[in-house]
Amino acid sequence: MPLCSAAFADPAKLGSSASLDVFGSPVRCPPGVCLLRHVSGEWRQPISVPVVTSSGKKTVEVTTKGIQKDEKRRMSQILRTEAAIGSVQRKAGFSRSGRLWPKAVLEALSQSIEQDQWESALRIFGLLRIQHWYTPKCQTYVQLFRMLGRSKLPGQASELFRLMLSEGLKPTVDVYTSLMGVYGLSGRLDEAFRVLDEMKTVCECKPDVYAYTLLINCCSKSHRFDLINKLLTEMSYLGFDCSIVTYNTIIDGYGKMGKLELMEDLLMDMLEGGKCLPDIYTMNSFLWAYGNAGQIEKMETWYQEFQVMGIEPDLTTFNILIKSYGKSAIYEKIELVLEFMKRRFFSPEIVTYNIIIEIFGKAGNIQQMEYFFDVMKKQGMKPNCITYTSLITGYSKAGRLDKFGTILRQINNSNVVLDTTFFNSIISAYGRAGELKAMKQMFGEMKRRKCQPDDITFASMVQAYDARGMIEAAKELEIEAIRIQRRSTGRRLLT
Structure with a gap:
């Protein structure tokens, strides 16, 4: 069912707690959800929220001054942390001292891992290992393996695993699972399955549902659905029931491969089984799959079907709808979705605006691209690297290379990486x-x-x-x- 003009209806006429769904149908909203104020045609987060105390006096829970203090405190903490990391990184490169302060080294290692700075993390880990207070721990290796998996570096992971064994550590389930993830996410499924087989031979390290789900996800990303069936059969033999995460992983994989019928069949299995009912992630995978395939009517039908199941949209849902309409050049429905988000008190985030800017940039509609870029900045959102990349792409498509200088000046005046x-x-x-x-x-x-x-x-x-x-x-x-x-x-x- 296509979007209709009813989506622009005044929600006040439907009652104080009513709104419209994205296709024009009435939807009840829970009371007290209005956290935004309408200012000059825009919904914005209030800078202060009045709170009535038990004594009847009004106080202000959040103030601009308090926010400024929090921001200064947070910035000061970030600067101190970055200075400590830089100091430890320099010592990791040039020092062999074994008497460094434990907190500085461990914080620097943790920060490098979180930011996926794998080169720095491995150098700092090398420095950590020569400290007189160092004790080998499997959890440290697990964190490093997960980082290497995100960076798709199986060679470094193999070397790290050999190092762990040389320190006398016995691998745990988490160690094996994270190592398997490195190989799987890097497309080296043979080695990932070898790790799985090795886990089966160790009494204390039998693979669990999470390990199988991770490997299923890796097979899905490599489009090896034949191996997924093998894993599901093995899980059933071991008495493992598929979790909702397992189902969503497979559904997402089917959707990204365009195997829409298999995706629907698996959803029917979920509903018939009754143990794992679909959730918002299931819904978003369906909408993305049909939107990406250009089957807009089918996408809208499934949106309504999931609402009947009691699943309400989230901000990711609206981002998917906007991206799908943009890909199919149905630009008028982007405006309908944004209007609907206002009525449901969803504030567009930086991802939302990046999607819209990319859509109009690729379409060569520079005027609309610039309009939403200005709206984003007026609402206090700082452009990131994705925003500027989309602007460059849009101006390039329109032959407006003269605009590049303005963008580069904005970048130089910001802290965008x-x-x-x-x-x-x-x-x-x-x-x-x-x-x-x-x-x-x-x-x-x-x-x-x-x-x-x-x-x-x-x-x-x-x-x-x-x-x-x-x-x-x-x-x-x-x-x-x-x-x-x-x-x-x-x-x-x-x-």
Whole structure:
């Protein structure tokens, strides 16, 4: 059922606690959910919330002054932490001292792991191991394995596992599971299954539901659904019931592969079994799958079906709907979703605006792209790297390279951390336009910011040089690309 004009109806006419669903149907809202104020046509978070105490006096629970103090305190803490991390990282590179302060080293290691700075984390771990107070712990290795899994570095994980065994530690279930995740997420499923088989031979380390679910997720990401059936059969034999996480993992995998019928069959199994009922993650996977496939009517039908099941949308749901409508060029429904979000007191987040900016940028609608970028900033949201990448892509598509300078000035006046995708976008745009000097400058800026160039970076630049007959410059870049690749693959950080 398509969106209709009823979605613009005044919710006040339906009663104080009523609103409309995204397709125009009345939906009851729980009382007391209004936490936003309507100011100049925009819904904003109030800067203070009045609270009535038992004595009847009104107090202010949150004030702007209190927020400022909290922000200053938080910023001071961040700066102290970063200074400590920098100090420990320098000592990790140049010092062999075994008498460093435990808190500084452990905090620096934890922070590096959380930020997926795997090179720093492994260097700091090497420094940790030579401290006189160091005691090997499996949990430390688990955290490192999980970080290496997110970074897809199976080689470093194998080396780390050998190091753990050399320290006399016996692997636990968590160690084996996290190691299996590194191999699986890196696409090395044979080694992941080898770890699973090894777990089965150790009495205290039998694989559990979480281990199987993790491996199912890895198989799903590698599009090896034949292996998923094998794992499900094995789980059934061992007496493990699939959890909702297991079902959602498989459904999400089917959806991303476009296997929509298998996705629906699995949902029917869930409903018939009655033990694991669908939740918001199930719903969002369905909507994403049909929206990505361009089956908008089917997506809207499933949205209503899940509401009948009692599952209410969240902010991710609305982001999926907006992205789906944008991909299908149904731009008027994006406005309907945003209006509906206002009525349900959902405030768009940075992800929402990034999606909208990307949609209009790719469509070449610079006016709408800039409008939502301005709205985002007026609501106090700071643009991030994804925002600026989408702006660069949009201006490039519209042939407005003159706008790049404004964006770069905004970035220089902010604390935004740029990534490889951003530099690839702007380097590619300058290359296609024949602005080789600007392209080379951005490549230098990329290296200055210690942002690693990848195959796309070099391919874009080589293509730009080749198109203008600059064969020598193209060859130099190809040699540099090979040199960087060899240096990256040959690096060993653990000693």
